[in-house]
Amino acid sequence: MNILTTLTETISAKFVERGYEASYGTVTVSSRPDLCHYQCNGALPAAKAYRKNPLVIAGEVAELLQGDARFSSIETAPPGFINLRLSDQYLAALAGDMAADERLLLPLMERKTIVVDYGGPNVAKPLHVGHLRSAIIGDALYRLARFLGHTVIGDIHMGDWGLQMGLVIAEMEGRGADAAAVSLDDLNEIYPAASARSKTDAAFAEKAAARTAALQHGDGDIRAVWKQIRDVSVSGLKRGYGALGVTFDRWYGESDAEPYVPRVKDILRERGLLRESDGALVVDVALPEDKEPMPPMLVEKSNGADVYGTTDLGTLLQRKEEFDPDEVWYVTDNRQAFHFRQVFRCAKLSGMLNSGEKEIQCLHFPFGTMNGKDGKPYKTRDGGVMRLSDLIGSVVENALRKVNESDVPMSGEERREAARMLGMAALRIGDMQNHRTKDYIFDMERFLASEGKTGPYLQYTAVRIRSVLAKARAAEIAAGEILPPATDAERDLLLSFPLVSDALLRAFADKAPSAVCDVLFDIAGRFNRFYFEHKILQCPDESLRASRLALLELTDRFLTILLELLGVEIPSHM
């Protein structure tokens, strides 16, 4: 049930009836809530096209709308606005229809198969704050796509095949470390050490590169060491993503694309796309219309090792054969935009995106950086990269401090559980309340505050609703039919529900979870005002009380669905 679509259809039909083009009938949410709920500005551009007074056109259309019971007022205003107010009866009926529907009349789209690539952690490296955004934004997009009816496959796409593996293997060799006995903690220490050494020690860097090439070319001993490292790492990664509440359908890595890489090279060779350059193999991906310099994409380094673009192509081929998707989404850092432009072009040139009649759409949805208060990428106090587990630990610890200030009776276990949920919500909403593509500043105090656009604010709203509903159940007071709103607060709340459908479609179109956040804060704010101004259980009028309870139930269902789309859990108390 998309109110904007419905109203646009209605008004467009009236424009047509008056001899104008349907496209002028677009209805938007009013920019002047004091005057109306919805508005149509189409008479203004129509006036130009048809050389008429816009107010006259608006009047012609408005006249045809008179008598439509959905509206309590249909007015025109200079220079040519059509202003619409929904009637209280219609609002109540609409809410009743939503409540009667399992998915609240929220839209289902035409089903597509979508692979979402939103992890990208490196094996042998602990998760750090840089992995947070990909995980929670990707997870939210995954949930949203699935909710809207698509078939979605989430793939973590671990980096387990590149130079970082060679670095770790070379470092372990140098130390004489036993791969079979290596622990997660060892790995967490080995990689940074190896990475640092490769920058100053040229011989070591060369050795690491050689080990990378050997791994990729199937050296059995190296492969055995590699497998050990990988297995240990994966268990750590599963724990890390588990703590975030982020799941994947496939725990594939670059190595799983390895069998496809020779085929990718064959395809490129057959198409005559491979070219030697400075001892390396490259594909030219520049187009005549390019405004920026577009260097060729590197497929094989001069030492014979593959680079990540190569494995990305192999992965694409794997996804095509395993899932035959309509779309493949890459949720990664902004800084990889250029890389993906190259890969996507190369894939298109190779013809590997063609699948029957359709062409697989590869789409990169980049996101900005999480910065510290200094506006620079978030670091620990000593300037190092902060581990994700440390970040989560400190957020949950701070959340627990807040939960412990609450005088609501809760057991220790309940407090810890609430703190975990509040902390994770603070992280997720703190991140996703901003548009995906923007950088934002990580501010724990602000994210954990109960006032403002925060996770805890949204959770608190749901908690107090559920508290009332629980009391109603205990007192055996049943919800009833939603009555037409009698007050502004009630009407405002009812008006927020029809906006959800449009918000979800916009969030999906832009791949922007922030649009889901916006509508959540809108509903929560309106509800909290309603809650403050009205008695519910103490309401003396029985049918009014039943109506308000139904309104609480409906609000709770909207909040629950929307929060779940963002991966936010609701504690039982707080």
Add this chain to the structure above:
RNA sequence: GCUCCCGUAGCUCAGGGGAUAGAGCAUUCGCCUCCUAAGCGAAGGGCCGCACGUUCGAUUCGUGCCGGGAGCGCCA
């Protein structure tokens, strides 16, 4: 240097050819004998970076400039 993104209230950010540009925080002032006050209300606060252009109309579109960020073949 070239390419892309961004510049909106003291701060963090929405919005986007049309009416009086919106939230949240912060500040000030109010609201619990009552369903969770981790809540609600009110007030102040803006040359929408600058200039030119397109348009009946520009904060929104275009061009240039200034300021910030990122990227530009053997890392991922």
